[in-house]
Amino acid sequence: MKVRIHVSLKPGVLDPQGRAVHHALDGLGFSGVEDVRIGRLVELEVADTTTDEALAEMCEKLLANTVIENYRIEKVAA
């Protein structure tokens, strides 16, 4: 089973990288970009028997830092 873990900064947490990319997009002439936030995508290939609880634990313990980040678990149809 393929699982995608989407890790994103929590709302309100300043994202200096996103801000720099926002400025770069402005510089390229793309108007109307109101905000840029940069996150991380982790793709896992796991046994089909892997439980939702185990996936959540992987996120809580390692894949995301829940002080500053949210995560979303997406199971991808084979």
Add this chain to the structure above:
Amino acid sequence: MRAAVITFPGSNCDRDMAVAIEQVSGKAPIRVWHGDADLPDGLDFIALPGGFSYGDYLRSGAMAANSPIMRSVVAAAGRGVPVLGVCNGFQVLTEAGLLPGALMRNAGQTFVCRTVALSVENGESLFTRGYGAGASIRIPVAHHDGNFFADEATLDRLEGEGRVAFRYGEAVNGSQRDIAGVLNEAGNVLGMMPHPERAIEDAQGGSDGRAMFESIFANLAVA
């Protein structure tokens, strides 16, 4: 006095830390590898050095926080053994849950490498007694991810409990409330981005870091 310095793959200030400990205490610390499951018995002090453990993969300090030796460090901290994390060591301590908050990319996006002014906010901890509250000192920083973040409630609690050990005296990395170093609730774990081990003698450009090691070891002699 038995001290240990933990080395992770990618640590690069472990030797500096060991030299500083030996110069101030007169005794060389035990060097411990990250893959060891157990710490040496009877430790009085544990130092987590700066560097780029595991290449900063995933997040700075995240992989090291889950290495075998950290389970023993967490247990030792729980027993009251003084633990100092400098720079990457601070990142490891937050990732391991021994300290609150997180160290994010510097607000200015650049690596900051210079000597900065710090004010000692808590002059009574076992790490900072030698300075006294309100002291102004100069210690080098060298980091890309030193931007301390915690939610407002956590920041208020840290301030209220006297757990902000050091504050920057100038703009450095965008840290919330200019926090440069924090203590755990029991006061035996300190994480800080500046490098006191790089300011032990005047030949290094300053010796303001020396009093921190003197504080730690003086406390041990009394205990």
